[in-house]
Amino acid sequence: xxxxxxxxxxxxxxxxxxxxxxxxxxxxxxxxxxxxxxxxxxxxxxxxxxxxxxxxxxxxxxxxxxxxxxxxxxxxxxxxxxxxxxxxxxxxxxxxxxxxxxxxxxxxxxxx
Amino acid sequence: xxxxxxxxxxxxxxxxxxxxxxxxxxxxxxxxxxxxxxxxxxxxxxxxxxxxxxxxxxxxxxxxxxxxxxxxxxxxxxxxxxxxxxxxxxxxxxxxxxxxxxxxxxxxxxxx
Numbered sequence: 001x002x003x004x005x006x007x008x009x010x011x012x013x014x015x016x017x018x019x020x021x022x023x024x025x026x027x028x029x030x031x032x033x034x035x036x037x038x039x040x041x042x043x044x045x046x047x048x049x050x051x052x053x054x055x056x057x058x059x060x061x062x063x064x065x066x067x068x069x070x071x072x073x074x075x076x077x078x079x080x081x082x083x084x085x086x087x088x089x090x091x092x093x094x095x096x097x098x099x100x101x102x103x104x105x106x107x108x109x110x111x112x
Numbered sequence: 113x114x115x116x117x118x119x120x121x122x123x124x125x126x127x128x129x130x131x132x133x134x135x136x137x138x139x140x141x142x143x144x145x146x147x148x149x150x151x152x153x154x155x156x157x158x159x160x161x162x163x164x165x166x167x168x169x170x171x172x173x174x175x176x177x178x179x180x181x182x183x184x185x186x187x188x189x190x191x192x193x194x195x196x197x198x199x200x201x202x203x204x205x206x207x208x209x210x211x212x213x214x215x216x217x218x219x220x221x222x223x224x
Binding site for chain 1: 156
């Protein structure tokens with residue numbers, strides 16, 4: 001079983017819809033990251049969070065440490081949001097931890 | 113123009129050949145990473161470096177080698193011992209551990 005699981009694997013939405021992508025993890029973590037990968041392959045970091053909620057524009061990321069779960073929300077979705085969204089975690093190893101463990105990603109397609 | 117550059121964008125390897133992928137950064141980040149991405153799988157860590165002249169193996173280091181002689185540069189050599197090298201290779205940097213990672217545009221390696 002993967003330490004980081006994302007759902008759904010694929011998501012198709014109509015422009016304007018509210019979108020939620022979920023990430024569950026099975027280990028103790030020190031931080032969780034949400035990344036975006038566009039069709040060309042480049043990856044952009046969207047959020048890094050260890051508690052609570054963060055918002056940037058139409059994107060909102062939340063994390064529940066007790067439930068080992070995080071969600072990425074996109075409000076008023078747009079075709080340019082079409083990308084693979086990746087969840088990754090720094091596993092809590094008790095010291096400095098450079099390594100990220102990644103989920104397999106969620107492919108989001110937003111149709112006009 | 114700041115950021116991370118990877119070259120070449122596409123690279124072809126013949127059987128038994130070693131090839132080197134370049135990663136250069138001008139973000140003044142201490143940590144650098146190499147990841148491999150295969151279809152349907154999450155990113156996997158090959159090697160990482162916390163600081164100049166130091167590097168550690170990641171989860172899939174066999175068949176790869178790295179060096180970190182300069183802060184700006186972290187080249188990855190795919191040796192002939194790597195039997196399945198076809199993949200998308202991504203370089204990333206961060207200021208330190210458990211920090212946001214910034215990704216380069218990637219190199220696609222294909223075996224002839």
